[in-house]
Amino acid sequence: MPAETETENQHKDRFHIRFHRKAKHHYYRVMPDKKHHRVLIWVVFFVVSGIIAAQLLYPPDRALPFAHIDGQRVSWQQENEIMAHAEERFQATKLKLTIEGGVSREYPLATAGAHIEADQIAKAVTDYPFWQRYIPFSVLMPRSYHSHESVSFTPSVLKTFSDKAGNELGYAPEDARLQIKDGVLEAHREKSGRTVETTRLAERIKEIAAADGRTTTLTVPSRLVAPATTADSLQEVRVQAERALAIPLTLTADGKTFTPSSAERASWLLLGEGEGGKTELRF
Numbered sequence: 001m002p003a004e005t006e007t008e009n010q011h012k013d014r015f016h017i018r019f020h021r022k023a024k025h026h027y028y029r030v031m032p033d034k035k036h037h038r039v040l041i042w043v044v045f046f047v048v049s050g051i052i053a054a055q056l057l058y059p060p061d062r063a064l065p066f067a068h069i070d071g072q073r074v075s076w077q078q079e080n081e082i083m084a085h086a087e088e089r090f091q092a093t094k095l096k097l098t099i100e101g102g103v104s105r106e107y108p109l110a111t112a113g114a115h116i117e118a119d120q121i122a123k124a125v126t127d128y129p130f131w132q133r134y135i136p137f138s139v140l141m142p143r144s145y146h147s148h149e150s151v152s153f154t155p156s157v158l159k160t161f162s163d164k165a166g167n168e169l170g171y172a173p174e175d176a177r178l179q180i181k182d183g184v185l186e187a188h189r190e191k192s193g194r195t196v197e198t199t200r201l202a203e204r205i206k207e208i209a210a211a212d213g214r215t216t217t218l219t220v221p222s223r224l225v226a227p228a229t230t231a232d233s234l235q236e237v238r239v240q241a242e243r244a245l246a247i248p249l250t251l252t253a254d255g256k257t258f259t260p261s262s263a264e265r266a267s268w269l270l271l272g273e274g275e276g277g278k279t280e281l282r283f
Helices: 002-030 035-056 079-092 118-126 155-169 198-208 232-246 262-267
Strands: 067-069 094-098 104-108 114-116 143-145 151-153 177-181 184-188 193-196 215-219 222-225 251-253 256-258 270-273 279-282
Touching: 067 118, 079 114, 079 118, 094 155, 104 155, 118 143, 151 155, 155 193, 155 198, 198 215
Parallel strands: 067 143, 094 215
Antiparallel strands: 094 104, 114 151, 177 184, 193 222, 251 256, 270 279
16 A cells, blocks of 8 residues: 555656646746846736726725816715715806896706706716726726716696796797987987797706806897897988978067077977877977
């Protein structure tokens, strides 16, 4: 038995020696001849392995190191923090609507029927797939997300909001008019009005809405409304009134001469409405 055991051990030793020689042969056949080159390769191998190991252990509920939401850095933040901040920014977001030639009004975005999917925002900056973790330095890749992608609207509320905003921002046209005041003829030019196209307004709000905590200014789509009476249409009446007021007038009665003032003469004139709504000069 001892002889057989000794023979078996010798076979094992020879096997180990042959295996070691073959491994050494293949190792030096693949690796560079210079020792410092081989050391460098091993250093790179262990560094890369360490990086991959660290990436595999990166917490799945934290934002990546270079993650941004609406340009704001959210590195290392947990999902619940990201969701809470997203809700805060959404509540602070406002929409400033302005109309050409008119006023501006500011509204909280939420009043337009907007909703924020905070969990979707958090997932966008924390999602780090398992396969990506095997790519060295992939954890350092920038991750940018815009909250516009996570804002949705309730159609009925948005329509009601657009109609209300349209009524508040739109304004009626003003007709040109003539006025005799203190013996002086005053002419007021016409002003065009604007009516808001509420359907297009709702579409534009959906296009630009973002829950970034800022105030977004939007010029509302509108169309021009022309006045019914223009200064050109009153030009003839204006000339008649100016001539009537410019004529020197002296009245004689019972041997007395009376020269009426401009204000008195103006009181004898009346600007009225004739056929077809046209302005006429009457005495």
